[in-house]
Amino acid sequence: MSILAELRQRFVAPLQAVVDGEVDTLLEMIKPIQDPKFGDYQANCAMPLGKRLEQQPRAVAQRIVDAIDIGDICDPPEIAGPGFINLRIRDDWLEVQLAAASADDRLGVSRTPTPSTYVIDYSAPNVAKPMHVGHIRSSVIGDALCHTLRFLGHQVIGDNHIGDWGTQFGMIIYGFKHFADRAAYEENAVDELARLYRAVNQLVDYQRSRGAAPQLERQIFQIEEQIAEQRGAEPTGDKKEKKKIAKALRRSESQLVDARSNLAAAQKRISAIEDDGELFTLAQQHADIAESVLAETAALHAGDETNRELWRQFLPACQKDIDRIYGRLGIRFDHTLGESFYHDRLAPVVADLRRKDIARESDDAMCVFFDGQDVPMIIQKKDGAFLYATTDLATIQYREETWSPDAILYVVDHRQSLHFEQLFETARRWGFTDTQFVHVKFGTVLGNDGRPFKTREGDTVGLDGLLDEAVRKAHAVVSENDDAKQASELSAEQRNHVAEIVGIAALKYADLSQNRESDYVFSYDKMLALRGNTATYMQYAYARVKNIFARGDIEVEKIKRSGAAIRLSDPAERALGLAVLQFSEALDDCIEDFRPNQITDYLFELAERYSTFYNQCPVLKADTEAERESRLLLCDLTARTLKTGLSLLGIEVVEKM
RNA sequence: GCGCCCGUGGCGCAACUGGAUAGCGCAUCGGUCUUCGGAACCGAGGGUUGCAGGUUCGAAUCCUGCCGGGCGUGCCA
16 A cells, blocks of 8 residues: 555546546656645646646646545645645544554555566675775665565566676686695685785786886876966966866866876885885796786686686685675675676677677777767677676676566666666667666765775775774664663673674665765765664664563554554654555655665654654553554554665664664 | 766755755754653754756756866776
């Protein structure tokens, strides 16, 4: 049951009486009202209809109101302003709906009558590299979409398209062959491989930095000269010209800042090696390490048996490492089919696209071209190697063959927009026209310097460290709060448990509640906030409900069976009850555009209304037994809605905190 | 150069896709504990939605032009 759906249903006949043809777009103009003083819902269709029918909008509104049969749900509709039809839901109708929701373990949220099959491609880290904050958004958003779609009755296939076939394996293969500590590897493969990755990466960086540093110095010199020239330029007096010069100057200055910081970073990497006797020796022994790493990667791809065997050995360790983090985040995938899985399909895919004239050769590379775009999508390099785009096409082909999805969602950073536009267009030309391809894009997580957050030795935090910090901070708050109670009620073990859940929840909520496309600067304060619009606020509301039941030694099921009714006599009760019934609308809003923040907004408002209710309406000490039971049922509904809603976001609750 | 995205109180973000007096969280100031958990509640201040036009009953939202910022842009993923 959705109130909105019910209201829209009632408007169909009256609207058809007023206009010919389809009324769907008019029905969409029925929506929740913003200012509660006008009512609960409003229908805005009379204004455009007035225009179309060349009648007074208010007269059209009146005709609709005269024709509608809605008295059981609403008070008599009111026509206001230019032609708004304002609807206020009747309390007795809300009470009946709440009773139904109370008796339903799905809180009255019905499954979709038209289930679709969704493949959701999310998380997709490169294994064998440490995971960092940049990975968290895709994982958390994708996970929330999986849960929500599934709850609504859709078929969902969550697929983690891990990077398990890239250069990082060339690095650890090379490292393993040349300076592995076999004993350490036997002891703990994950740690040893991580060490090898870091070491080889550092050496490769060193080599690159040595090459880049002189170039950067030259570049800085050139920019400085350019800036001097731009500053000395005689203004022509033309306003436009002046602005142009000023803009160019600003750009040069920002380039200079970038170049200097790049140089500083390169020098830092160089001295990190050269100040370390052991590493410096290694660096000299492996002077051409970058080329060697590429060669190892190429050999792996070409089928070199030694490298394949090493890769097969390493992969489970890498998998184990990322699984540890997914375990902490509570994220599970239906499939983990990485790049390597599609390796054998790549050549046939290119051949097929070429045969169908979708791809053609250009500058010795195999390309797909698009009208109005000068950049093609390259699916095979001139050296014969395949690319990201090729794998993505093979992946689409596999998913279509295997699951015939109605939609494939890619939860990926918005910087890849062009890639996905081209990919989707190619897939359509290739014949996959019945599938909806969606790039569910999100903004980049930036570091304090305003540049994309990246792992750099020492100066940034990996995902593990971030999770630890979140939990540590939550633990401090949990302990402080518990200590402040008259008698603290959590054991050390319980405190750890609560801190883990509250800390991880805060982290997830920071991403889910702010799902806009714009980038944001990473900040501990933001990600670990435990006050205001945070998961903690909802968890706290939930724990307070549970506390009421514990205090009063209440068995909810017993009250439900007794046939006790929910009565909305206080405004705070009514506001809360209405919010409870709007849960399904929030879920619909979420999947409409795949925006989990619709759910966080809803849950925050629900929890807010509960807090108001909690302050104004005594439950256990209610005036009458009937009122007490009614309020207990309302509390139970709120708690279940909070718990269910949070669970769809991948966030757990605790009974005590 | 071309393409895409963004600009909303001091900061961070909403606004149900064109609806009524633009909301919320931090922060600031004031109030609420003899009553179920103060991780709470109630209230106040703070805005020409970057600027200028246009479209219409009605614009933060759509169109045009500026200003400012970000991202992408043939052999990375």
